[in-house]
Amino acid sequence: MTFAANDISMRFGGFLALDHVSIEMGESDLVGLIGPNGAGKSTLFAVASGFEAASGGRVVFKGQDVTALSPSARARLGLGRTFQVPREFTHLSVLDNLVVAAPGQLGERLVNVFLRPGDIARQRAEIVEKAEGIADFLNLARVIDQPSGKLSGGQKKLLELGRVLMLDPALILLDEPFAGVNPVLVGEISERIGELNGRGVGFLVVEHNLQALSDLVRRMYVMDRGRIIAEGTPDEVLARDAVREAYMGGVV
Amino acid sequence: MEGYLLAVGVIALIYMLMTLGLNLHYGFTGLINFGHVGFFAVGAYTSAILAVHGVWLPLAFLAAVVLAALSAWPLGVLSLRLRIEYLAIVTLGFSEAVRLFIVNERWLTNGVQGIPGIPNLSEGLGLPMSATTTTFILLVLANLAAILVIHRIVKSPFGRAIEAIRDDEEALRALGKDPGSFKIRVFMLGAAFAGLGGAFYAHYITFVTPDQFLPLLTFYIWVAMILGGAGRVSGAAVGTLALVGFLEGSRFLRDIVPGVAEVEMASLRLGVVGLALILLVIYRPGGIMGDYSSR
Numbered sequence: 310m311t312f313a314a315n316d317i318s319m320r321f322g323g324f325l326a327l328d329h330v331s332i333e334m335g336e337s338d339l340v341g342l343i344g345p346n347g348a349g350k351s352t353l354f355a356v357a358s359g360f361e362a363a364s365g366g367r368v369v370f371k372g373q374d375v376t377a378l379s380p381s382a383r384a385r386l387g388l389g390r391t392f393q394v395p396r397e398f399t400h401l402s403v404l405d406n407l408v409v410a411a412p413g414q415l416g417e418r419l420v421n422v423f424l425r426p427g428d429i430a431r432q433r434a435e436i437v438e439k440a441e442g443i444a445d446f447l448n449l450a451r452v453i454d455q456p457s458g459k460l461s462g463g464q465k466k467l468l469e470l471g472r473v474l475m476l477d478p479a480l481i482l483l484d485e486p487f488a489g490v491n492p493v494l495v496g497e498i499s500e501r502i503g504e505l506n507g508r509g510v511g512f513l514v515v516e517h518n519l520q521a522l523s524d525l526v527r528r529m530y531v532m533d534r535g536r537i538i539a540e541g542t543p544d545e546v547l548a549r550d551a552v553r554e555a556y557m558g559g560v561v
Numbered sequence: 562m563e564g565y566l567l568a569v570g571v572i573a574l575i576y577m578l579m580t581l582g583l584n585l586h587y588g589f590t591g592l593i594n595f596g597h598v599g600f601f602a603v604g605a606y607t608s609a610i611l612a613v614h615g616v617w618l619p620l621a622f623l624a625a626v627v628l629a630a631l632s633a634w635p636l637g638v639l640s641l642r643l644r645i646e647y648l649a650i651v652t653l654g655f656s657e658a659v660r661l662f663i664v665n666e667r668w669l670t671n672g673v674q675g676i677p678g679i680p681n682l683s684e685g686l687g688l689p690m691s692a693t694t695t696t697f698i699l700l701v702l703a704n705l706a707a708i709l710v711i712h713r714i715v716k717s718p719f720g721r722a723i724e725a726i727r728d729d730e731e732a733l734r735a736l737g738k739d740p741g742s743f744k745i746r747v748f749m750l751g752a753a754f755a756g757l758g759g760a761f762y763a764h765y766i767t768f769v770t771p772d773q774f775l776p777l778l779t780f781y782i783w784v785a786m787i788l789g790g791a792g793r794v795s796g797a798a799v800g801t802l803a804l805v806g807f808l809e810g811s812r813f814l815r816d817i818v819p820g821v822a823e824v825e826m827a828s829l830r831l832g833v834v835g836l837a838l839i840l841l842v843i844y845r846p847g848g849i850m851g852d853y854s855s856r
């Protein structure tokens with residue numbers, strides 16, 4: 310088991326945003342998480358990535374209890390995330406957005422900046438090579454020198470994914486990778502996720518585009534009002550009455 | 562006239578050290594520091610007090626730089642927990658606290674009477690040139706060194722990380738970096754440059770009193786940075802020269818504008834600076850050199 314959220318609760322005042330939620334993921338798993346707006350998906354992501362501290366429960370990653378760890382510490386362990394609204398470093402180029410994410414950079418220490426310029430330059434060459442490889446893979450090579458703020462919405466989504474890939478993560482929490490993305494690019498992003506998964510990267514994907522998501526993932530969790538109400542293969546899950554009712558207001 | 566230009570040059574170069582420091586805080590990292598004059602004061606008083614007690618000037622300067630940097634450490638720590646608007650208030654409070662400390666701790670600072678008789682750089686270092694010339698030459702060298710150091714830093718992985726903090730701190734956290742450690746170091750680094758400027762100031766004027774360290778100076782430095790273009794090393798340098806050019810150049814308005822009394826002139830000068838700023842904001846919002854968003 311790579312990742313587990315055990316019995317997570319989250320209380321905002323009198324409101325229970327997460328009500329004893331548990332999720333488990335195996336190694337290089339590819340799992341979806343769906344549910345209507347306000348179901349608690351984003352809160353669960355925030356708890357899983359360390360941006361919010363849960364009122365109860367534990368988060369376990371690669372056999373280690375990470376409940377008390379900061380978002381940056383979790384990322385360093387290989388638990389990456391993207392954001393629903395892309396948060397690129399607007400004024401940095403696409404290349405620099407990728408390069409800045411590389412872990413363990415000597416040149417982040419000021420002493421090294423002045424005393425070990427040769428080592429930093431050598432490390433930079435390696436990092437740039439890796440970044441260019443990722444940009445190629447995500448079809449961002451053409452825009453690699455552009456300021457990231459000028460990219461299209463879909464390209465920003467790809468860049469966010471690319472930035473996380475710089476960490477060589479074991480698991481990526483993807484927050485709505487298809488939102489606001491044109492259908493052609495949805496297919497492309499899907500394909501890349503599938504390919505990365507084939508190389509061993511796990512994904513937990515929150516998404517409202519049910520068609521694209523069910524084509525992508527092997528398993529799905531469905532949330533409603535802070536609880537997990539269903540779990541299973543996409544076909545199983547989407548066939549259930551409770552899911553249809555919660556998700557689509559029983560219309561479909 | 563030559564002496565006057567040299568004196569103006571000295572002040573411009575002292576301001577430039579401060580602007581280079583503030584530019585690291587705000588231009589590159591997005592930290593709003595409204596208390597820059599506090600670091601300047603710490604530097605000025607540290608070097609002044611040590612020098613009048615006979616400490617060798619290079620050591621006094623070093624102490625000024627180190628102490629100014631250390632005084633920024635608590636603010637750096639606070640900046641981890643404060644939203645940006647609150648950091649602005651806290652830093653403003655810091656610089657006023659420094660000034661009130663100077664006013665009240667008479668045993669150390671001689672209070673409002675100030676510290677007279679601070680050795681100037683040519684007598685302190687035993688150089689044969691005039692004090693102003695010595696100070697000017699050393700300031701040129703100090704600014705060149707500062708620009709080289711800052712250029713090196715902002716082009717390094719450290720520099721990229723602080724620019725990422727300016728754009729989106731949370732996103733950087735999600736990528737495994739700890740913005741806090743960068744912010745603390747940037748605060749101390751920028752303060753060190755202001756402290757160095759302070760030391761030069763004390764040994765140039767040779768007399769320091771608390772009312773030389775009012776918040777107005779902080780805002781002059783902000784104006785210089787915005788005039789030149791925040792987030793660019795060249796912007797800090799050019800902006801400072803432009804600001805001092807406006808402040809000093811407007812003195813000569815008196816010769817051109819008829820029927821204005823001496824007192825009215827002072828207000829008119831600030832009015833000219835204000836007008837220049839307004840025009841700049843309208844026609845060149847990124848500053849003379851363009852700010853970080855136009856790179």
